[in-house]
Amino acid sequence: xxxxxxxxxxxxxxxxxxxxxxxxxxxxxxxxxxxxxxxxxxxxxxxxxxxxxxxxxxxxxxxxxxxxxxxxxxxxxxxxxxxxxxxxxxxxxxxxxxxxxxxxxxxxxxxxxxxxxxxxxxxxxxxxxxxxxxxxxxxxxxxxxxxxxxxxxxxxxxxxxxxxxxxxxxxxxxxxxxxxxxxxxxxxxxxxxxxxxxxxxxxxxxxxxxxxxxxxxxxxxxxxxxxxxxxxxxxxxxxxxxxxxxxxxxxxxxxxxxxxx
DNA sequence: AGACGTACCTGACCGC
DNA sequence: TGCGGTCAGGTACGTC
Numbered sequence: 506x507x508x509x510x511x512x513x514x515x516x517x518x519x520x521x522x523x524x525x526x527x528x529x530x531x532x533x534x535x536x537x538x539x540x541x542x543x544x545x546x547x548x549x550x551x552x553x554x555x556x557x558x559x560x561x562x563x564x565x566x567x568x569x570x571x572x573x574x575x576x577x578x579x580x581x582x583x584x585x586x587x588x589x590x591x592x593x594x595x596x597x598x599x600x601x602x603x604x605x606x607x608x609x610x611x612x613x614x615x616x617x618x619x620x621x622x623x624x625x626x627x628x629x630x631x632x633x634x635x636x637x638x639x640x641x642x643x644x645x646x647x648x649x650x651x652x653x654x655x656x657x658x659x660x661x662x663x664x665x666x667x668x669x670x671x672x673x674x675x676x677x678x679x680x681x682x683x684x685x686x687x688x689x690x691x692x693x694x695x696x697x698x699x700x701x702x703x704x705x706x707x708x709x710x711x712x713x714x715x716x717x718x719x720x721x722x723x724x725x726x727x728x729x730x731x732x733x734x735x736x737x738x739x740x741x742x743x744x745x746x747x748x749x750x751x752x753x754x755x756x757x758x759x760x761x762x763x764x765x766x
Numbered sequence: 767a768g769a770c771g772t773a774c775c776t777g778a779c780c781g782c
Numbered sequence: 783t784g785c786g787g788t789c790a791g792g793t794a795c796g797t798c
Contacts, residue, residue, distance in 0.1 A: 522794090546793095561792080562792095563792060564790070564791050565790090565791085604792060604793080605792095606793095619794095620794095654793095663791055664790095714790090757789090757790090
């Protein structure tokens with residue numbers, strides 16, 4: 506898309522998680538795509554108009570790309586928005602569960618957008634370090650699992666990778682955040698980075714909907730230590746524990762009660 | 767203020 | 783084969 510112009514946008518429903526912005530199709534049509542980037546779990550499409558299209562894929566969202574008009578299949582079920590580019594490509598936003606979202610915002614004001622304002626630092630960036638994390642957990646009575654899922658504390662971790670990181674750090678998801686020693690909090694930082702880097706290296710985790718950008722399945726799900734391994738043996742060497750599942754604020758947590766404290 | 771529960775959806779899967 | 787129940791990778795918001 507980068508450098509090309511949006512010819513036309515077809516919007517097939519009012520919105521997904523929320524209503525689409527007013528006149529979205531008109532505000533996109535005719536605009537050059539200056540840059541594609543990412544912040545946290547949001548895709549950002551900077552446009553020549555000075556606005557940025559903000560996209561979140563939710564849980565089941567996907568952008569599919571058809572590169573040429575010579576072989577352009579009809580949109581399929583749940584293709585809610587189709588973006589036609591002037592290089593013949595068509596990009597469809599498909600989202601069965603409709604937890605995704607799209608919004609438009611003046612590029613210079615993105616930091617004030619309700620979805621982006623208040624997001625924590627990128628877990629792979631320099632701003633995410635021991636001092637930062639321990640300062641954010643100080644006085645917090647929520648379980649560490651909930652804290653790491655909170656995008657205001659660190660932006661980009663989801664349920665799978667929090668479970669995996671806590672296992673590697675030997676920390677129970679039930680542990681109250683403020684009760685962790687500074688040393689143990691510090692140990693979380695490199696572990697979170699390692700989990701994410703390995704998952705990226707493996708192309709992500711394909712449970713059902715997720716695909717890599719090329720449409721192929723990711724394979725990090727084969728490397729899970731705890732996620733979706735209820736009742737299976739813990740993989741810590743010499744640990745005789747087995748993986749338990751508990752529900753915390755509506756989300757499944759998988760952990761080994763023997764080596765995660 | 768902070769913690770928790772609920773809501774938003776479809777589809778896959780399971781047991782009956 | 784079909785039906786009802788349950789669960790899913792996220793996040794905003796209401797309520798206590």
